[in-house]
Amino acid sequence: MLETKKLGEVCKFVRGPFGGSLKKNCFVENGNAVYEQQHAIYNQFSEIRYFINDEKFEEMKRFELKSGDLIMSCSGTMGKVAIVPANIKKGIINQALLKLTPSKNLDIEYLRYWMSSPDFIQRIEENTVGAAIKNVASVKILKEIKVPVPPLQQQQQIVAIINQAFEAIDQAKANIEKNIANAKELFQSKLNEIFSQKDDGWEEKSFKELSTRIGDGLHGTPNYDEDGEYYFINGNNLTNGLIEIKGNTKKVNYEEFIKHKKELNENTVLISINGTLGNVAFYNNEKVILGKSACYINFMPSVNKHFIKYLIKSPIFFKSMANESTGATIKNFSLKSMREYIVNLPPMKIQNEIVQKLELLETDVLEITYSYKQKLNNLEDLKKSILQKAFAGELTNMDFLQQVAEPEASYTKK
Known part of the structure; x- marks a missing residue:
């Protein structure tokens, strides 16, 4: 098992401002960015919907977002995390985000992976409030959650293993998705061929x-x-x-x-x-x-x-x-x-023959698609398993990569 510390001991926390601090009349057409849930959920920092002027920014400077911070969504879609990249537009977080700044002894990529792990997600779900729209509990509770913190070099080794594993999984998923698209495209091509023709008797x-x-x-x-x-x-x-x-x-x-x-x-x-x-x-x-x-x-x-x-x-x-x-x-x-x-x-006899052929092909495509989607689900489960093992100190080899193997995208069955 890895040594653990309270999250509040290895990160600085800033929860977004109260909603009343950022009313609609605060927003301007252009200026300093206001970062929202979508930036954590979709890991993108370029599309900005709301802006505040310099005076408002200085008033709320405590909530400024900087490169190397990590943000987490805290309302509705909870627990999605993203690392703030370099050269973002100057701005602040809104009320639905939590900003974490890790200490020098905590690798930011390691922290991001841990906060995406089943263990952390379970802790988040156990500490939510609200019936219709779920909200993450107070910062005080989050600070008490324990995070495994091995030496920095070991953190970086764990990140390297996870990166290699996830890269292989993502490539396998891309191949599977391409095979699904090829199967559907084949069926559409056959439909196009049949309903474009006009033979004798049609x-x-x-x-x-x-x-x-x-x-x-x-x-x-x-x-x-x-x-x-x-x-x-x-x-x-x-x-x-x-x-x-x-x-x-x-x-x-x-x-x-x-x-x-x-x-x-x-x-x-x-x-x-x-x-x-x-x-x-x-x-x-x-x-x-x-x-x-x-x-x-x-x-x-x-x-x-x-x-x-x-x-x-x-x-x-x-x-x-x-x-x-x-x-x-x-x-x-x-x-x-x-x-x-x-x-x-065409005459009814030919209609019936065409329908029979298309039903067989459609069944084949549906079976192929179902099989591939099961593989996609298995790969997502494998990602979760890798993260679980990584933060339990059990990720010592790369045997799991054998579970990732997937042929090149090549489904072209006739």
Whole structure:
């Protein structure tokens, strides 16, 4: 075990000023920076939102941030730490930050790694206050937390080992993420290839020609009923062929359902046309009413609804939605555009064959993606394990690097 000391014995602490000290009327268009939570959370010091003038800065000089300090987020997203780099814009911390200045016997990188370790995070969580927005407890309590403090040379050796391990892990993660992107890109490429072709027997048809009805849901808000058995869904409830009932999905009673129900059937395809465009689901007799962002299309029996699902997920359809949608912030794809959309439709036999091939490929991609995401989670767990061992004096060799090995990014399965 490593020798421990109280954090207050090896660091100077400055908690950000009371919120009343930095009111909106203090801020100016340009001047001295006010550093916030985001600078600790995202480890960036270049994007500044708030400034104070020189007079205010001198008044609050105790909270000045300097190169070599370490800041920690103390409200909401707690315990995120960042080392202040050289040549930052002169400024102060706000009320949501804690500034730590380590003594000459404490390596700043060592301190940062320790404050990212599971042990320290647990101590932070044990000493939080607040119900809705969590806040780190008082500086007095934080100063009492014990930190392992071996000799400076050993601290630097531990940092070097962690750096090497994390560099290998980050490279492995980059390869895995590239493989995930390659797998998804392959699927999108296949969709693009299929829905760009027009072979013999394929016909150009509009959605209006291929359906008996196209419409959207309620433009407004129904009367909700917590005890109702019917759900009010919108485009965000449509997920890869399924209607997803989320925790915040509102309910309505039978009377409201009868008032707003649409004539949907087993060949109905639901598509999100407002906000997030292109989510897709099938209707399977769920007890739902539709909101305005859920478009419904009742396709004729000559159309395989799964063929349509893959068309909607294709880059071709998404590009059309993006080009023809209106709205700067919240995008909207009109029912008129949906009715007029032209699809190259093959005979039903070929539709079925295409769907079968795409389902097999999609299953393969999903399995690959799930496997890779598990590996990403394992690598994050490995990082935590390395930090745990480092500050328990158990990080004596590099055997753990064998757990990091990951092939070059190369997923190109056909």
